[in-house]
Amino acid sequence: MSDLLAVTDAGLYCSQGDFYIDPWRRVPRAIITHAHADHARSGCGRYLCASPGTLVLRSRVGSSAPIDSLRHGETLSINGVEVSLHPAGHVLGSAQVRLSHAGTTWVVTGDYKLEADPTCAPFEPVECDVFVTESTFGLPVYRWQDPAAVATEINDWWRANRDAGRTSVLLAYALGKAQRLAAAVDPSIGPIIGHGAVMKMVDAYRASGVRLPPIDRVPPRARKMGGGRALVIAPPSVAGSRWLGLFGETSVAMASGWMSLRGVRRRRGFDKGFVVSDHADFPGLLTAIAASRARRVLVTHGFTDTLTRLLQERGVDAAVLPTRFTGEAAPDAAVAERDDDTQDDTTDMSEEAPV
């Protein structure tokens, strides 16, 4: 019996159903796990996503793109392949894609995390025969702390900055992490200000029914903002840009899973690093893999070789899903100075290899 999915030039393809999952080229029919730029390309003929993510995806691929949606768990048959979408816990609307055909079930996770996140539905284990998992943080040095403890750290840092009259600038990806952080911090400490790219996604989240604390916009031609008390949430690309000049004296922190490593923290030159990721940590990957009860595991972008070897040694039938992109997820993927594009930066490139 042939596989349900294969890697082609355009992306992960299901020939039985004639559709792609997160294609990297324009294709007639695409199922999208979530709206991060490396998973959702514009210009496809027709999109399918989980219904909580429709508005977020719409803001990424354009208002005229035809987007179909499925409620979590609802089934649709595409050319005889049963398709359903299940929460992945990564960002709002992120889904694992379950495919069932001729008695075989596959699950493609997209990106996922197991930690609680008030801004999206929690990861739901789905049993299957073949489990296609990401491995962004597939090394045992990556283990996340309790989200509440990290929120306390961020609040303490914000409060100390406020007391010193410094604006706190928290760098986080504009889609997902920015909203998650806004929902996690203590808004009684001071005002929260969102960068334009962040606010675009905040609007999409609110329109989708996610409750977020009040977040101020930066008005055009603003001269000065926040008065040294605010928490500014902005995409990483603003680091070192003139835009930060709006806020007077600042303390700049980065929120990313890569901040686990001292070398990365030092190299990036931030005042502070918070270990927060929307990807599964190493124990999380192993937990999800075990919960899938899959007889075969295909490991994709991230530490593919390492995780595959470990699974094989533990008796799992595992293999690397050979994509065109074989680079390891480098902590510095986004460091190589991008141009000073502070207007729209919703790409989560810093946490993943492009797939």
Added chain:
Amino acid sequence: MKRFTDLYWRLDATSSTNEKVDSLREYFAAARPEDAACAIRVLSGGRQLRAVSTTLLRQWAAEAAGIPLWLVEECYAHVGDLAETLALVLPHPGPDAATTGVGMGLAECMRTTIEDLRGASDQQKRLVVERVWQLLAPRERIVWHKLLTGGCRVGVSQTLVARALAEVAGVDPAVMAHRLMGTGVTDAESYAQAMSSEPTADDARRPYPFFLASAIECEPSDLGPTSDWIAEWKWDGMRAQLVRRGADATLWSRGEELVNGAFPEVIAAAAAIPDGTVLDGELLAVRGNKLLGFAAVSKRSGRRSVPRKLLEEVPCIFVAYDLLEDDGADIRGLPLVERRLRLESLVPLPCTAGAEPAASEAVGVPFETAASPQPRLLHSPCVVGNAWDALAAARATSRGRGVEGIMLKRRSSVYGVGRVRGDWWKWKIEPLEIDVVLLYAQAGHGRRAGLHSDYTLGVWHDGRLVPVAKAYSGLADAEIVELDRIVRATTLDKHGPVRVVQPTQVFQLAFEGISHSTRHKSGVAVRFPRIVRWRRDKTPSEAGTLADLVQLIDAGTIDASPQPEMTP
């Protein structure tokens, strides 16, 4: 232990000198004396003992974490720091870690969990290590691992430590720097002495803090008339102070290590200078009239005693260029010109090694003859030149002499502490250069952890590329990131953390010297290699050849190998 860990991370988190001194001052003001003494030892970067081998630590950590050893190694290659890798892979500590971990001071912690482990059986060591792992949080474990494996390096200079301690003790920073030199502070008692506002009794053997020169940043002619300056050769040896006080003589390296055992001929010769003398100068290896270079001196420097064969193969001398103490008085505050006059009367023989034979005859001091034994104690003569052009011409002869260029010291300068810009300049000769091809890359450490930033570079020989140098520095951060991507994309093979890459990238490599070497496969050894430029405009076929390098040796540079032999 928690307090020291906090200090470690505070120092790690800032690059501001003032913040570092603030952190140090707060630490020392609150620390118990025995902990403070211990901290000084660690901060001064002195030689640390490795209580447990890293091989064993990796095995134990792998087992404690329930993962295979190869996975620990993969993590290490990714993280770039073993102490941190192990701290992160280990299970999180038990709930009582917060209370138990705090109680032990640095000194007690080092004594009971590190020093007592020396000589213990592997099983005993393992019990202690596993107990400590359960007590410490990851950030404390990192510091403890570094202490345990003898690799705790903190980014503070001795000068900053002295400054902070001086503020706490209320004494002059220079006095404190002096007290910290050598075997200064080892325990609570000596710490209390160092912190006392009274002069201490045990000053007798201590060297002075070294005064350091900076690389010249302008045209020498911008320094004003040559008459304001004294020019000396920049010797290619090891900086040292020779302290002659009371009954004995002591020789101190710049790393504050006592190196008496490594240079017995110099110690013997020091008997000839009067009590109450401190000389600053350079240990040089010399055979006949020929300077053997730094590589040769370093064969001697690490030893407690020197075998006769090595004494004969690498004879060493001390060339003094400054007098810091004369007749028991600290004269560092006198102008250099005055100190030099006194130096030349105490140590009358000038060092003429490296000069053309004709020139040394002209000076009238035969360096070594069969009749008279080789003098071991000499002074560094002034390089004479009444115009910058003349000095530049003298500097141009440096490579042939086996020296590194010229030192320019202001005639009126006092002997300061540490690196103070303005009075002492290094005017080194331009480096040698060759274009090389990237062959292997390895992940770096510290700031560059996880990036392939250690490079092995090669040149052409018989139609193949042969490695000739390893270089770690010289590229901008953004270039390193970019090159890291190229390395990953062009990897042909992996050997542990080392990647063999397709030879596609060319770099301009600068180095200070080159010699024949039997230890290197290529048959040559380059000194202080570093990448100066990424030659994106060149293809590997345009890189240099081994013959080019050999030609540089034959062009009359130093020869550090006792038996110059080329492996074919």
